[in-house]
Amino acid sequence: MTAVLEQTAGVAASSRRGAILSVRDLKTYFATPAGEVKAVDGLSFDLRAGQVLGLVGESGSGKSVTGFSIVRLIEPPGRIVGGEISFKGQELTGASLEEMRRLRGRHIAMIFQDPMMTLNPVLRIDTQMIEAIQAHERVPIAEARARARDALGKVGIPSPEERLKAYPHQFSGGMRQRVAIATALLNQPDLIIADEPTTALDVTIQAQILAEVQKLTRDTNTAVIWISHDLSVVSGMADEVAVMYAGRIVEAGPVAEVINAPRHPYTAGLIGSLPSRNRRGERLRQIHGMTPNLLDLPEGCAFRTRCDHADEACRREPGLFARHGHVHRCFHPCREDA
Amino acid sequence: MPFWFIKRLFGALLIVFAMTIIVFVGVSVIGNPADILVPPDADQVERLRIVTALGLDQPLWKQYLSFIGNALHGDLGTSFVFGEPALKVILQRMPATFELAFSALILAILFGIPLGLYAGLRPHGLLSRSIMAGSILGFSLPTFWVGLMMIMLFAVQLGWLPSGGRGETVDVLGVRWSFLTADGLRHLILPALNLALFKISLVIRLTRAGVREVMPQEYIKFARAKGLTERRIISVHVLKNILIPIITVIGLEFGSLIAFAVVTETIFAWPGMGKLIIDSINSLDRPMIVAYLVIIVIFFTTINLIVDFLYTVLDPRVRLESGG
Numbered sequence: 233m234t235a236v237l238e239q240t241a242g243v244a245a246s247s248r249r250g251a252i253l254s255v256r257d258l259k260t261y262f263a264t265p266a267g268e269v270k271a272v273d274g275l276s277f278d279l280r281a282g283q284v285l286g287l288v289g290e291s292g293s294g295k296s297v298t299g300f301s302i303v304r305l306i307e308p309p310g311r312i313v314g315g316e317i318s319f320k321g322q323e324l325t326g327a328s329l330e331e332m333r334r335l336r337g338r339h340i341a342m343i344f345q346d347p348m349m350t351l352n353p354v355l356r357i358d359t360q361m362i363e364a365i366q367a368h369e370r371v372p373i374a375e376a377r378a379r380a381r382d383a384l385g386k387v388g389i390p391s392p393e394e395r396l397k398a399y400p401h402q403f404s405g406g407m408r409q410r411v412a413i414a415t416a417l418l419n420q421p422d423l424i425i426a427d428e429p430t431t432a433l434d435v436t437i438q439a440q441i442l443a444e445v446q447k448l449t450r451d452t453n454t455a456v457i458w459i460s461h462d463l464s465v466v467s468g469m470a471d472e473v474a475v476m477y478a479g480r481i482v483e484a485g486p487v488a489e490v491i492n493a494p495r496h497p498y499t500a501g502l503i504g505s506l507p508s509r510n511r512r513g514e515r516l517r518q519i520h521g522m523t524p525n526l527l528d529l530p531e532g533c534a535f536r537t538r539c540d541h542a543d544e545a546c547r548r549e550p551g552l553f554a555r556h557g558h559v560h561r562c563f564h565p566c567r568e569d570a
Numbered sequence: 571m572p573f574w575f576i577k578r579l580f581g582a583l584l585i586v587f588a589m590t591i592i593v594f595v596g597v598s599v600i601g602n603p604a605d606i607l608v609p610p611d612a613d614q615v616e617r618l619r620i621v622t623a624l625g626l627d628q629p630l631w632k633q634y635l636s637f638i639g640n641a642l643h644g645d646l647g648t649s650f651v652f653g654e655p656a657l658k659v660i661l662q663r664m665p666a667t668f669e670l671a672f673s674a675l676i677l678a679i680l681f682g683i684p685l686g687l688y689a690g691l692r693p694h695g696l697l698s699r700s701i702m703a704g705s706i707l708g709f710s711l712p713t714f715w716v717g718l719m720m721i722m723l724f725a726v727q728l729g730w731l732p733s734g735g736r737g738e739t740v741d742v743l744g745v746r747w748s749f750l751t752a753d754g755l756r757h758l759i760l761p762a763l764n765l766a767l768f769k770i771s772l773v774i775r776l777t778r779a780g781v782r783e784v785m786p787q788e789y790i791k792f793a794r795a796k797g798l799t800e801r802r803i804i805s806v807h808v809l810k811n812i813l814i815p816i817i818t819v820i821g822l823e824f825g826s827l828i829a830f831a832v833v834t835e836t837i838f839a840w841p842g843m844g845k846l847i848i849d850s851i852n853s854l855d856r857p858m859i860v861a862y863l864v865i866i867v868i869f870f871t872t873i874n875l876i877v878d879f880l881y882t883v884l885d886p887r888v889r890l891e892s893g894g
């Protein structure tokens with residue numbers, strides 16, 4: 233039973249109603265001297281309150297651009313050229329700058345990839361956290377400070393009261409990322425967009441932070457978009473996963489289904505290159521070929537030049553095929569027993 | 571006092587010491603003051619008497635040693651022309667120069683930072699381009715020429731402002747100040763602006779470059795993601811970052827403001843140290859020249875020290891690295 237759904241990433245219309253975030257056919261292009269880079273090209277997905285969506289794909293697939301498009305922080309030469317982003321019933325693509333400012337940090341918070349760069353080096357931690365509260369609420373400074381201190385405590389920073397007075401350079405990378413996470417949690421947002429927040433950190437700290445974010449967001453029913461190029465990181469914590477390739481979602485569905493029965497050859501390749509899923513002694517299966525040049529994508533399926541299943545049919549563009557909320561964009565999907 | 575500061579202090583003293591040697595040798599090369607000071611109709615005996623009285627018969631190294639010995643007691647020599655201690659003569663003229671230099675500094679900040687901010691935030695706008703073009707003029711037009719043009723336009727043609735002098739002054743703590751009276755202020759405007767022009771251009775360019783460097787940083791994007799207003803981002807996140815290099819340069823430039831006041835003071839007949847040194851050079855008043863240069867060197871090194879110190883206050887990273 234397969235059906236072609238245009239522009240909807242396979243999530244059934246019923247679940248769309250309960251969504252706090254609903255992205256439809258989002259297109260974000262960059263006008264570069266070499267041509268128009270279609271970094272995100274027709275992206276659709278839904279997110280319910282408390283749900284964790286893992287957004288996975290190799291470097292340059294458009295994950296960050298997706299995240300920044302949602303909060304409308306795309307800078308020139310980038311521009312959202314089409315699509316809809318509906319957040320709690322509000323349409324964001326047409327929202328005013330002030331409307332967006334009020335949403336950011338208050339209802340939609342972000343955590344960035346590189347903790348070494350996200351905190352202002354010349355401002356103390358308390359300044360940077362208190363301002364995040366006072367940008368949205370008239371709160372006395374002492375109260376805002378207390379909230380900042382509690383948030384630091386929650387993310388596992390020892391002696392938060394003293395650490396508030398420190399400057400970013402006095403923290404390690406892992407600690408800085410905790411500060412960024414604490415800042416994101418300050419206003420109890422409905423949605424956190426975490427853009428590879430643990431990639432720059434070493435593995436043990438990655439795991440700790442992952443577990444903490446998971447716990448904190450579960451407690452407050454916060455929805456999360458967790459961006460990563462590493463499917464194994466996402467598979468441990470996400471409810472749903474969406475795999476991006478060249479600005480599009482090529483496969484999406486519940487984590488267990490996508491991991492255990494990938495349909496798209498690209499997803500299968502990603503899983504094949506996870507060391508834990510390989511039998512001992514077997515060579516890691518890699519996706520061969522180079523990451524695609526967005527200015528020079530093959531006609532039809534963008535993955536065609538790297539795909540083992542490719543044939544004449546793939547010269548046309550595959551639509552989205554859906555089965556039980558598990559969607560894929562491929563003419564010759566992998567079989568479930570593969 | 572932190573160790574690094576003591577180290578810098580020691581270095582500064584060494585520099586001052588080295589400079590006195592250079593200045594002393596340099597000045598003795600310019601010419602023999604006796605040629606100017608001894609009346610042309612004086613006979614050999616009279617000439618010898620004057621030369622001995624001024625200590626010019628001694629070998630240079632002996633003159634230097636006695637200069638250093640006296641300098642350590644706060645005596646930088648006696649002016650040939652005024653017959654008074656050179657230090658005293660200079661100190662009398664110093665407030666006028668300070669007043670002028672400070673006014674120029676304030677103008678540089680007042681105009682330079684807002685214009686530079688604007689040009690940095692809207693780099694492609696017409697106004698920004700005009701600001702930048704203006705700053706290039708400010709850099710390249712010679713101070714004396716601009717000064718003369720200002721006098722021509724505002725003093726001679728329009729008659730709005732006086733062309734020279736300090737105007738009415740008020741005595742505060744035994745020192746005369748122009749900026750406290752309306753008339754004095756009118757006298758101050760043109761020379762201060764003239765002296766400031768180069769610095770305004772410098773601050774504009776520094777500020778603009780700083781803004782352009784800071785705006786694309788991740789922490790600015792993160793500040794936006796927190797929902798901060800653009801106003802707060804610029805006035806706190808951007809400004810605090812670019813203030814560090816600006817303060818450094820403005821501070822370091824204060825010394826050169828005082829040094830360059832020479833030109834402005836001469837054009838606007840502003841009775842400060844700069845005008846004094848020009849007069850002293852004309853009359854080969856060697857102790858005055860040496861004393862002036864030594865004072866200027868001490869100035870520069872002191873300012874450097876203060877700037878270093880301010881730097882550590884402003885930039886938390888420097889504070890940590892230097893262990894203060």
Ligand SMILES: Nc1ncnc2c1ncn2[C@@H]1O[C@H](COP(=O)(O)OP(=O)(O)OP(=O)(O)O)[C@@H](O)[C@H]1O
Binds near residue numbers: 262291310
């Ligand atoms: N400022 C820009 N100018 C031009 N092109 C851009 C710009 N920013 C992003 N792009 C294009 O958008 C594409 C997607 O970028 P994006 O940052 O979303 O990738 P990503 O999936 O987050 O990769 P990574 O894992 O490396 O962070 C890139 O391939 C790049 O070509």
Ligand code: SF4
Binds near residue numbers: 543561563564565
């Ligand atoms: S559509 Fe064809 S080329 Fe594209 S992934 Fe499927 S089999 Fe491979």
Ligand SMILES: [Mg+2]
Binds near residue numbers: 296297345
């Ligand atoms: Mg990215």
